[in-house]
Amino acid sequence: MTVALTSRVRNLGTETAFDVLAKAARLAQQGRDIINLGIGQPDFPTPQHVVEAAIKAARDGAHGYTPANGILPLRQAVARDVKKYREVDIDPDDVVILPGAKPALFFASVMFGEPGAEILYPDPGFPIYASAVAFSGATPVPFTLKEKNGFGFRADDVLSAITPRTRLIIVNSPSNPTGGVADPAELRKLVDGLAKHPNVAILSDEVYARLVFDGEKNHSLIGFPEIRDRLLLLDGWSKTYAMTGWRLGWCHGPKAWIDRMTRLAINVYSCPNAVTQHAAIAALDGPQDAVEHMRQAFERRRDLIVRRVNDTPGLSSVKPGGAFYLFPNVSKTGMRAAALQDALLEQAGVACVAGTSFGAAGEGFLRFSYANSDENIEKALDRVGEFLAKRKG
Numbered sequence: 001m002t003v004a005l006t007s008r009v010r011n012l013g014t015e016t017a018f019d020v021l022a023k024a025a026r027l028a029q030q031g032r033d034i035i036n037l038g039i040g041q042p043d044f045p046t047p048q049h050v051v052e053a054a055i056k057a058a059r060d061g062a063h064g065y066t067p068a069n070g071i072l073p074l075r076q077a078v079a080r081d082v083k084k085y086r087e088v089d090i091d092p093d094d095v096v097i098l099p100g101a102k103p104a105l106f107f108a109s110v111m112f113g114e115p116g117a118e119i120l121y122p123d124p125g126f127p128i129y130a131s132a133v134a135f136s137g138a139t140p141v142p143f144t145l146k147e148k149n150g151f152g153f154r155a156d157d158v159l160s161a162i163t164p165r166t167r168l169i170i171v172n173s174p175s176n177p178t179g180g181v182a183d184p185a186e187l188r189k190l191v192d193g194l195a196k197h198p199n200v201a202i203l204s205d206e207v208y209a210r211l212v213f214d215g216e217k218n219h220s221l222i223g224f225p226e227i228r229d230r231l232l233l234l235d236g237w238s239k240t241y242a243m244t245g246w247r248l249g250w251c252h253g254p255k256a257w258i259d260r261m262t263r264l265a266i267n268v269y270s271c272p273n274a275v276t277q278h279a280a281i282a283a284l285d286g287p288q289d290a291v292e293h294m295r296q297a298f299e300r301r302r303d304l305i306v307r308r309v310n311d312t313p314g315l316s317s318v319k320p321g322g323a324f325y326l327f328p329n330v331s332k333t334g335m336r337a338a339a340l341q342d343a344l345l346e347q348a349g350v351a352c353v354a355g356t357s358f359g360a361a362g363e364g365f366l367r368f369s370y371a372n373s374d375e376n377i378e379k380a381l382d383r384v385g386e387f388l389a390k391r392k393g
């Protein structure tokens with residue numbers, strides 16, 4: 001082939017978790033018994049009343065384009081949700097509904113990123129941050145989330161990475177891939193420190209906001225009025241309502257920025273799916289017991305997997321405060337993260353993701369998703385333990 005693609009498309013990054021999934025699916029197809037701790041989505045169905053609302057909307061004729069920023073009743077429902085769970089009044093016109101939370105990461109990257117600019121992001125972190133930033137032409141600049149801090153970010157690590165070229169800071173709590181939750185005191189310190197950097201925007205990715213444990217709650221950056229005029233707040237339905245395949249998310253921010261994001265949306269996909277938007281209203285306004293049921297299940301499984309990992313020679317883990325991921329330290333196994341990921345899949349039948357899929361700081365770690373049954377978590381850790389014992393022996 002002699003036709004060349006652009007270098008930024010050729011070099012575009014990806015989420016290697018999807019590669020692990022594909023490999024696990026291939027092995028399962030060949031008859032292998034694979035336990036999947038690789039997947040980043042709840043193992044629960046979407047609540048039935050949400051499904052019914054989608055069916056009703058399809059029957060009632062929600063078949064056409066919608067406004068590019070989403071239907072007003074849904075944006076109003078988002079405003080009610082922000083009031084309920086983040087205790088802040090927002091204007092529904094400052095919200096854009098998107099097909100998943102992910103497009104906002106790409107849009108924000110091209111809104112603030114260009115050659116010569118720098119964008120800060122967490123390492124380990126969701127891999128799309130670095131790839132979208134690099135695509136924009138900006139330089140992705142990682143700040144490290146450290147195991148000794150429970151993988152919560154330290155404001156000083158973020159603030160000290162700011163240069164005159166910094167245009168945007170991406171923060172994510174609770175975190176993928178670590179499950180770490182930001183300490184409210186560090187959020188305060190970050191906001192105070194940002195007063196000296198008025199030209200820097202902030203994107204707070206809070207897609208796991210409702211999955212917080214130990215009686216704690218999510219501390220949202222929108223709770224700080226000092227930065228509200230330069231904050232993009234990102235959340236959605238995927239993780240909270242087990243709706244990853246429905247593709248719906250939302251972003252709130254200054255109206256001028258939300259209007260630009262909407263214009264990007266018009267250029268790419270016109271509007272989010274109409275039927276899904278009606279289902280999303282039912283999710284936000286309807287009973288929340290399914291959300292609480294999932295949260296409690298994840299908290300119980302977190303306790304189980306932390307105990308099992310810490311009982312396994314060669315592995316250790318801090319106790320994450322949210323999401324449904326564990327990021328165990330595997331450095332004592334003597335294996336590189338990627339080699340251990342492959343060996344566990346091929347030899348032990350356990351799919352998980354190497355920490356290095358989430359940045360260089362992930363070396364020495366694996367990501368286990370515990371969005372799986374207690375029984376499978378037990379079985380997976382039995383297999384991991386046996387694999388490591390055999391290797392040693």
Ligand SMILES: Cc1ncc(COP(=O)(O)O)c(C=O)c1O
Pocket residue numbers: 040099100101102103126172175176205207236237238239244248249
């Ligand atoms: C931190 C983080 N942000 C954003 C997303 C994207 O969410 P969505 O599926 O709604 O696009 C994910 C999905 O895994 C995530 O982990």
